[in-house]
Amino acid sequence: MSAPSAVRLDGPGLPGRGNDVAENTARRDSDAPVIHARGLTKRYGTQTVVDQLDMTVHRGRVYGFLGRNGAGKSTTMKMLLDLARPSAGKVSVFGLGLPEHRSRVLPRVGSLIEAPSYYGHLTGEENLDIVRVLKRLPAAEIERVLTLVGLADHRRKRASAYSQGMKQRLGLAMALMGSPELLILDEPTNGLDPAGIQEIRELIVSLPARFGATVLVSSHLLSEIEQMADTVGIIDHGHLRYQGSPRSLEDHGRLRIAVDDSAAAAATLREAGWRVTAVADGEVTLPHLPDDRIARVVRLLVEAGAQLHRVEVRRRSLEEVFLRMTSETPREPLVAA
Numbered sequence: 001m002s003a004p005s006a007v008r009l010d011g012p013g014l015p016g017r018g019n020d021v022a023e024n025t026a027r028r029d030s031d032a033p034v035i036h037a038r039g040l041t042k043r044y045g046t047q048t049v050v051d052q053l054d055m056t057v058h059r060g061r062v063y064g065f066l067g068r069n070g071a072g073k074s075t076t077m078k079m080l081l082d083l084a085r086p087s088a089g090k091v092s093v094f095g096l097g098l099p100e101h102r103s104r105v106l107p108r109v110g111s112l113i114e115a116p117s118y119y120g121h122l123t124g125e126e127n128l129d130i131v132r133v134l135k136r137l138p139a140a141e142i143e144r145v146l147t148l149v150g151l152a153d154h155r156r157k158r159a160s161a162y163s164q165g166m167k168q169r170l171g172l173a174m175a176l177m178g179s180p181e182l183l184i185l186d187e188p189t190n191g192l193d194p195a196g197i198q199e200i201r202e203l204i205v206s207l208p209a210r211f212g213a214t215v216l217v218s219s220h221l222l223s224e225i226e227q228m229a230d231t232v233g234i235i236d237h238g239h240l241r242y243q244g245s246p247r248s249l250e251d252h253g254r255l256r257i258a259v260d261d262s263a264a265a266a267a268t269l270r271e272a273g274w275r276v277t278a279v280a281d282g283e284v285t286l287p288h289l290p291d292d293r294i295a296r297v298v299r300l301l302v303e304a305g306a307q308l309h310r311v312e313v314r315r316r317s318l319e320e321v322f323l324r325m326t327s328e329t330p331r332e333p334l335v336a337a
C-alpha cells in the first residue's frame with residue numbers, strides 16, 4: 001500500500017523549516033497568483049490530453065475547474081502537484097517553479113486526487129494520525145479535521161468499513177490537516193449523498209474566509225461549480241476554453257421576432273442598418289438590444305407592413321453555454337469489443 005496521496009514526505013520543506021528567500025518573497029506578495037501555469041501540456045504516447053493550458057489561480061479564491069469526464073482535469077491537477085511531469089510548459093505554485101521547488105511547495109498544499117488513499121485496516125483516526133506525524137502537527141489537529149468533515153462519530157471505525165461518502169470525507173480530512181494554504185481537490189463530492197454534497201460544498205466555500213486558503217476544485221457538474229466557485233476554468237479535450245468569473249459566462253440573450261415574412265422583415269431591418277444574426281422560417285433574430293431600441297425595431301417592422309406574432313428575448317442558460325463550449329465528439333475512436 002502506498003502512502004496517502006494527500007501527504008508528501010519532503011522533509012526539508014516541512015512547515016517552519018524552509019527559510020528560502022524566494023519562498024518568503026512569494027509569501028509576502030499576496031497579489032501574486034498562487035498557481036500560475038503557462039503552456040502546460042501532457043502527452044501520453046501520441047495522445048495529447050492537456051494542450052497548451054494557461055491557468056491562473058489567485059489567492060483566497062475558489063477556482064472551479066469544470067469539464068466533462070476525460071477532459072483532462074485530473075491530469076492537470078497532477079501536474080500542479082508534480083505527480084505527473086508536463087511534456088511541455090511551466091508551472092509555479094506560490095511563485096516557486098515546479099519541479100525544482102517541490103519540497104518547498106508541496107508541504108503547503110493539501111490534495112485529494114481521484115480516489116482517496118488510506119490504510120483500510122486502520123481506523124479513520126489512525127489514518128489521520130499517520131498524516132499528523134508526517135506533518136508534525138499537534139494531536140488536536142485530528143479532532144479539528146474530523147469535526148470539519150463530519151466524521152467525528154466514525155473515528156474508531158476501520159476505513160475499509162467506511163461508506164463511499166465516508167471515505168471521501170476521510171480523504172478531505174487528510175487534505176485539510178495542518179490548514180494548508182492551497183487545496184487541490186479533484187471531484188471532492190464524489191460518492192456523497194445530497195446532504196453530504198451540500199455540507200462539503202459549504203465547507204469548501206468557507207475555506208478562504210476561515211483559513212485564508214485558496215482552493216482549486218474540479219467537477220464535471222456545472223451546477224456544483226456555480227455554487228462553489230468565484231472563478232471558473234472550463235476544460236475541453238485538454239484545452240482551456242474559458243477562464244474568468246461565472247457571471248461573465250452568462251448569456252446576454254438574443255431578440256427573436258416571429259413574423260409572417262421573415263425574409264422581407266430581415267431585408268427591412270438590414271436596409272435600416274440593424275444587424276440581423278439569423279433568418280429562419282417565420283423568425284428573425286437580432287443581438288440583444290435595450291428596451292428603447294426594441295421598440296424602434298418593432299415600429300420599423302409594423303410601419304413596413306410586417307405581421308408580428310411574437311417578440312421575445314431569449315437567454316441561454318449557463319448549462320447551455322457550458323454544453324456549447326464542450327463538445328461531445330469522442331477523442332478516441334470507439335473500439336468494438
Ligand SMILES: Nc1ncnc2c1ncn2[C@@H]1O[C@H](COP(=O)(O)OP(=O)(O)OP(=O)(O)O)[C@@H](O)[C@H]1O
Pocket residue numbers: 044049067068069070071072073074075076220
Ligand atoms: N496514465 C495515463 N496514460 C494514458 N492516458 C491517460 C493517463 N491518465 C489519463 N489518461 C487519459 O487522459 C485523458 C484525460 O484524463 P483525466 O483523468 O485527466 O480526465 P478528467 O477530466 O479528470 O476526467 P474524469 O472527470 O473522468 O476524472 C483521458 O482520455 C484519459 O484516458
